[in-house]
Amino acid sequence: MPAIIRPWRPEDTPGAVHVVKSVFDEYGFTWEESGYHADLYDIQSHYIDADHEFWVAEEDRRIVGTVALETFPRLPGELGSVTRVGSQPRVAGADCSLERLYVLKEARRTGLGGNLVRTVLERAAQRHKTALEMWSDKRFGDAHRLYARFGAEVVGERICHDPDQSPEWGLLVRLAAT
């Protein structure tokens, strides 16, 4: 059965954690349950209650992929430049972001990652968002080819506040309103 993408439900939490943790283990990145990854253990308050959205991909009753959309007021500055919000570099002019795109290794290269990205972009446009930011570890080359196919432009770089202090590209997708 091909994977279906659907909104997160509370019982999906262990499966969503498993997907993201498997990718972190695969790349040898540090896992931080009560810090950088705390959002995954409380998706209700981090995403749903904050008017963001979180989806899972389910295949044969197993969670094999995740993605999230965060929405916020337009960040100050000229669209496509990099601005600073608190201590963090961000994409100026963005009013939403794609977060937590992960697919289990064994479920990759069937189009699922692309479908998860499309889910976020379509929903953002439905919500009248105009510019989506993504920050992505420079070592995730598969993701960068995928994002480029959706028109993402690299607009900046930063050091992530994750435990590994990972270098990241900042990307922008200009959204067409629906």
Ligand SMILES: CC(C)(COP(=O)(O)OP(=O)(O)OC[C@H]1O[C@@H](n2cnc3c(N)ncnc32)[C@H](O)[C@@H]1OP(=O)(O)O)[C@@H](O)C(=O)NCCC(=O)NCCS
């Ligand atoms: C990035 C990621 C989500 C992509 O997931 P995916 O399910 O493999 O994505 P897709 O299947 O849509 O596309 C991946 C590749 O498979 C190809 N593909 C898609 N369907 C295919 C099919 N039926 N047969 C053969 N190849 C196919 C795509 O053309 C793409 O090719 P490319 O590597 O040359 O760009 C996944 O690799 C991943 O989780 N990586 C680690 C974490 C990560 O990078 N996350 C992003 C954080 S910002």
